[in-house]
Amino acid sequence: MAADVLLRSKRRYQHFCPAARALETIGELERVHRPLFTAIHQQGGVRLRGDAFAKWTADWLAKQKVDMAKYDAAFHSFSVESKVRRAAQMASSYRLEGVPTLTVQGRYLVLASTSQKSMLETADSLIGEARKRVAKSRP
Numbered sequence: 240m241a242a243d244v245l246l247r248s249k250r251r252y253q254h255f256c257p258a259a260r261a262l263e264t265i266g267e268l269e270r271v272h273r274p275l276f277t278a279i280h281q282q283g284g285v286r287l288r289g290d291a292f293a294k295w296t297a298d299w300l301a302k303q304k305v306d307m308a309k310y311d312a313a314f315h316s317f318s319v320e321s322k323v324r325r326a327a328q329m330a331s332s333y334r335l336e337g338v339p340t341l342t343v344q345g346r347y348l349v350l351a352s353t354s355q356k357s358m359l360e361t362a363d364s365l366i367g368e369a370r371k372r373v374a375k376s377r378p
Contacts, residue, residue: 254292255279258300260322261313267305275299344369 258275262268275296279285284295293314301307313319333342339358341349343365351358 254288255296256323256326257314257319258293258296260319261310261316262300262305264313264316264319265306265309267300267310271300271303271305274303344372 259268259272262271262275278299279296282299284292284299287295297307297310300310329342333340333345333348335342335348339351339355341358341362343349343362346369347365349358349362349365
């Protein structure tokens, strides 16, 4: 993903957000994101919230050989807490009602009303337009 493209989660998935941000901080998100997402939905994690979800996730990550000392430090860090708080604020301000929903430059909401491929193609096109607008506005 390009450095100028950020992903934020809807409040319903807020319990996953700290884990994702901690994994991002320690450089493990790319390696374990897809398998973790699959495990959450296929191995029961999706039914858990709060501390139960955090424990389930930590146990799963340990099995994936994630450095749990680094993960725990990142998970409880001010930086991760700030990112999670900001994601919740953005989801609220965008009035997100479902997932997945992508917001492009705070102007456009892209909903998954058809296929994921179509959604990502639409978002990619809007990101390209947003980049052009930003480039034009620079002196």
